[in-house]
Amino acid sequence: MKRLDLIFSERELDEMLSCLEDAQVAGYTVMKHVTGRGPERVVSEDTEFTGLGANAHVIVFCEQEVLDRLKNHVQAILSYYGGIAYVSEASPL
Amino acid sequence: MKRLDLIFSERELDEMLSCLEDAQVAGYTVMKHVTGRGPERVVSEDTEFTGLGANAHVIVFCEQEVLDRLKNHVQAILSYYGGIAYVSEASPL
Amino acid sequence: MKRLDLIFSERELDEMLSCLEDAQVAGYTVMKHVTGRGPERVVSEDTEFTGLGANAHVIVFCEQEVLDRLKNHVQAILSYYGGIAYVSEASPL
C-alpha cells in the first residue's frame, strides 16, 4: 500500500478533502496548525493570527489505484495555491 | 528499522501507550487533536468538543522484532475501538 | 527523494531551522505541541506547562545530497539536547 502526505494551506482543506472523497479514499487523517516554509512562502503562526490560517497536513493510506485517481485533481489544487504531495511505501501492521 | 504510524481515538491513548511500553519500545511520539475519517466514523473538531476527544497520531521508530511483540495487542485495541496501524521502512540519519 | 523526520524539543526549534536553512533545504514543515518519550526523557503536556516546551516534529522532503550537507550539524544538535532523526524514501505524487 501507499502513504500519501499532503501539506498545504488550511484554507484549501475543504476543497482538498472533497477531492479525496471524489477519489473514494477509504479514510484520511488531518493535522491542522502546521507551519513551515516552501520554495516561496513562509507559513508561521502569525499567518494563522491574520486569519490566513496555517498549513494542514493530510495523510492518506491507500492503494496505488486510488493515487492514480486523485493525482490530477490534487496536483491542480497544489499548483494553484501552493503545497506539496509525496508518496511512500507502507504496509498494514 | 521500521516506522509505525498509529492513528486512533485519543480516549484510548493511555491503553495504547501502555501496550507500547509492554513491548518495550525505545520511545514514541504523540500528536493529539488530530481529526480524520475512517471507513465508518468521522472524527471532526466538534467530537473533541463533545468530550469524545479527537484522534491521536502515534509514531514509533523501532526494529521489526518490537513490531512482532506489539502486533497482536495493538490489533486487538484497534479492532475493538477502531483506528489504523501502518508500517514503513526508515533508517537513522 | 528522501523524507527526513526530526523530533526534538521545541526550545531548539530555531537552532534546528537555521541548521536546515544552512543546508539550503527547499522547504520544511513544523508541527509543535508534540509529546513523547525517548530513551531518557518523558515529554508530556505539563512540561509544556512549565515553559520547557513540548517537542517539535519537523519534516523535510529533499534529495540525498541535502541530507549529506545537514547530517553532521543535525546530529550535533540532537546529541547535545536529545531528539531523533530518521530518513525514509519518498517520491513526489
Add this chain to the structure above:
Amino acid sequence: MDSSLILQNVLTPPVLFFFLGTFAVLVRSDLEIPAPLPKLFSLYLLLAIGFKGGLGLQESGIGGQTFTTVGAAIIMSLLIPIICFIILRLKFDVFNSAAIAAAYGSISAVTFITAESFLENQGIHFDGFMVAALALMESPAIIVGLVLVKLASPKDRTRSKKMRWRTILHESMLNGSVFLLLGSLIIGFLTAAHNPSGVAKMQPFTGKLFYGAECFFLLDMGIVAAQRLPSLKKAGNFLIGFAILIPLFNALVGVLVARILLLGPGNALLFVVLCASASYLAVPAAMRMTVPEAKSSYYISTTLGLTFPFNIIFGIPLYMGLVNAVIPSTT
C-alpha cells in the same frame, strides 16, 4: 401567550448568538472557534454553574425539598432511559438503542443555564439545589444505559467487549464534566459556609462574567449544531421524530412530577428542562469507551443537532407555558 414567550426567549443575547453561529454554517462563512477554545468555555461554565449551585445549596440548606427534588430527578434519569430504550428498539439494535437512551436520560448543562437566564429575565425565582439535581442526573442515566447493554446484548459479544462493573462505575461517575461540576458544587458549598469573603471574590469570575461567556459558548454551539445537520438526514426520519417528540413527552412527565413535588414555577421549569434535555458531553464520552458498537453519529447528531436547538429556542418557553398551566402560581 406562548408565542410571545418564544419571542422574548429568542431576543436574548445567548439565543441570538446561537442563531449567529448556525447562520455562519448555513451561509458557509469561515467563522470558526478553533479547538481547544470551546473547551475553555465549557470548563468555565461547568465550574461556574457548580460553584454557584454550591452557594445556592448552602442557602437553601440540605433540607426536605432538596432531598425529594434531587431524589425525584435521579429517579427520572433512571426511568427515562428505559422508556426510550423500549421505543428505540423498534428500529435499532441493542447497542445504539442503549446509547441513545442514556443520552436522553441524562441532561444538557447549557440548556439548563439557558433556562436559568430565561427565568432571571422573567424575574422568576429558582433554587440552588436544582444544580445538585443537574449534577446527579448524568451518572444514573449512563449506568442504566450500560446495564441495558449488559443485559440485552447478544451472548456472543466479543469477550474483550464484556464490561466489568468497575468500568461502568468509572465511566459514569468520573467523567471530566461530571467531576468538575460536582467538585465545584462542593467547593461552592464549603466556601459559602466557611469563607464568605472568598464567595465575594469569586463573584466577578463565576457571576458577572457568566452571561457573556454563555453567549460566546452558544455561538460555538450554534456552529457545531449546524454542522451536525447533514448527518441527521442519514440518521433517518424515525430518529428525527424521536429527537423532537421525546423531549416533549419527557417534559410532560416532568411537569406532573414537579406538581406532585409541589415545586414553585421556577424550580418546576428547571426540573422539566432537566427531563427534556439530552446529554452531548458526558454520555457520548462514556458510550464511546464502553459501547463502541454504537454509532456515535446517532447519539451526537440527535442530541446536539436537533434536541438541543429545539429546547433552547422553542422548548424553554413552551415548557414555561406548560408549567404556568399545570403548576399553581405561588406568587
Add this chain to the structure above:
Amino acid sequence: MDSSLILQNVLTPPVLFFFLGTFAVLVRSDLEIPAPLPKLFSLYLLLAIGFKGGLGLQESGIGGQTFTTVGAAIIMSLLIPIICFIILRLKFDVFNSAAIAAAYGSISAVTFITAESFLENQGIHFDGFMVAALALMESPAIIVGLVLVKLASPKDRTRSKKMRWRTILHESMLNGSVFLLLGSLIIGFLTAAHNPSGVAKMQPFTGKLFYGAECFFLLDMGIVAAQRLPSLKKAGNFLIGFAILIPLFNALVGVLVARILLLGPGNALLFVVLCASASYLAVPAAMRMTVPEAKSSYYISTTLGLTFPFNIIFGIPLYMGLVNAVIPSTT
C-alpha cells in the same frame, strides 16, 4: 501640542503592552502567546466591538447622520483602493497592486479601538454608528481589489484562476471577522431594543473586560508586528514609504470629508482612523484565496509591521491634531 498628545497616547496600557511585545522580539525573549490564544482575543474583541456598536447604533438611531457617515465611509473604502492601485502599479504587477490596495482601502479594528480608548481618555464623545462604518468598510475594499484583478489581469491568467462573482461576494461578505462583527452589531442592536436587562448582563463581559483584553491582544500584536520587520526589508523602500505615506494621505482626505459631513471631533477622528488604517485580517484571508499570485508577505508585512504600529503610536495623536485644526470644535 502634538508631541504631548503622542506622549499621552504612548503612556496608556494598551500602547505600552504593544511596546512590550515588540521589545520581547527585539531582545529575543522567548515570550510567546501560542496559537490559538490570539484567536480567542480577536474573536472576543470583534464580538465586543460589534455588540457595543449595536447598542450605540440603537441609541443614536438609524437617522440621517448615521446614513451619510456610513455611506461616506463605504465610498472611501471604494475610492482609496483605486488610488492606491494606481500608485502601486508604478512598481508592482496587477496581482500585488490589487491585493495591497484592497488592504489599505479596508480597516483595522484594533487601530479603531485604540482610537476609541484614546478618545475616552481625552473625554471626547463619539457615536456608536461609527462601528457600523467600521463593519461596512471591509467588504467594499475587497470587492474593488478583486474587480481590479478581474479587469486588469493579463488575458492568459490560468483558466482555473478566473474568478466567479460568487467567489468574490462570498470572500468579501462572509469572511469570519466581518461576519462576527456585523452579527454582533445586529445582536447588540436587537438586544438594546427588546431586552434591556440582557444589555446590563452583557456589560461585565463586553464592557468592563474590554480594556484589559485589548492590552493582552496588543501585547501579542507587538510580538507579531516585530516579527514582521525583517521581511519588510525584503519588500523594498518603495513599499516602506508607501506604508507610512499613504495613511497620512488617506487621513488628510478623511478629515476633509469629515468636515464636509459636519462630524464632531470624536466621530471625525474615528472616521480619519478608518481611512488611514489598513486591514490585516479579512483582506489577507480573501486575497490568499482569490489572488494567490500576490505575495502575502507584501500585504501582511506592510499593514501589520509598519502601518499598524505607526497608526497606534504616532498616527492617532497626529490625526487628533489634524482634526482639532480642521474641525470646528462643537463643545
Add this chain to the structure above:
Amino acid sequence: MDSSLILQNVLTPPVLFFFLGTFAVLVRSDLEIPAPLPKLFSLYLLLAIGFKGGLGLQESGIGGQTFTTVGAAIIMSLLIPIICFIILRLKFDVFNSAAIAAAYGSISAVTFITAESFLENQGIHFDGFMVAALALMESPAIIVGLVLVKLASPKDRTRSKKMRWRTILHESMLNGSVFLLLGSLIIGFLTAAHNPSGVAKMQPFTGKLFYGAECFFLLDMGIVAAQRLPSLKKAGNFLIGFAILIPLFNALVGVLVARILLLGPGNALLFVVLCASASYLAVPAAMRMTVPEAKSSYYISTTLGLTFPFNIIFGIPLYMGLVNAVIPSTT
C-alpha cells in the same frame, strides 16, 4: 493556632480547586485542561501580578524600604542556591545539583499569590514592592546555578556544551515569564504615574477577575502536580526529604532576615514565601537549554510535585505562625 490557620487556608476556593485537580488524577477522572489553555492563565496571572505590583510600587514609592527589601531578596536568591548546591552534592553530580539548587533559589509566582490571597483573607496589609522582589529573584538564582556548573563541571565537558556568558545572561534575564512579569510591573508603574483613568479601566481585568482565574489555574496545577507524584518515587528519598525540609530551612532564614529588615507581618510572610518557594517556570526552561545533562524530572518533580503543594497547603499558614512568633506585631 497553627492548625486553625491551616484549616482557614485550606477552606479557600484556590486551595480547594487545587485539591479537586489532585483528586481528579488520583481517582483517574479524565478531567483535563488541554494545552495551551494553562498557558493562557499563566500569562494572565503574570501580567496581572506585574501590573498590580507596579501600581503598588508607585504607591509605596521607590524609597528606602523598597531598596533594602528587594536587595535582601536578591541576596537570598544568590545565597540559597549555594547552600542547596552543597547539600545536593552529597548525592548528585554537578549538573543535577546546580539545576535543582537554582530552582530552590528562585521563586514560585503562584505560591506568592496564594500567600497574598491568604493575607487578604486575614486582613493583613502588604506592599506592592514585594512583587518587585518576586520579579527580581528569578534571574540571580539562574545565574548562580549556571556559574556553579561553569566552575565545578568536569574539565572534559563537551566543547559544544561550554556556556558563554551571553547565553547565561540571556537565559536568566529574558525568559518569557520573567520578561512579562517585569514588563507588566513597569507598565503598571508608568500607568499609575501618568494615566490614573487607565488604572481604573484595567481594574476589572487585572483586579476583579484575578481570584477566579487563580482558582482555575490552581485546578490545573493540582492535576499537573499529582501527575508528577509517580516520578517522585523514582527520584529517591533523599530528594523527597530535600523538597520538604529545604523550604522549612529557607523559611527560617527568611523570617530572621525579615526581622532584621523590620518588615511588617504581611511583607514578612511574603518574604518568607519567596525564600521557601521554588521555581517550576523560568528555571527549568533555562536549565533545559544550558545544562541538558541535568535530569529535568528531578528539578520539576520536586518543585512541582512536592514543594509547591506543601507550601500552598501547609507552608503558608505555618510560615504565618512563624512570622507571628518572630516579628513583633505593629498593629
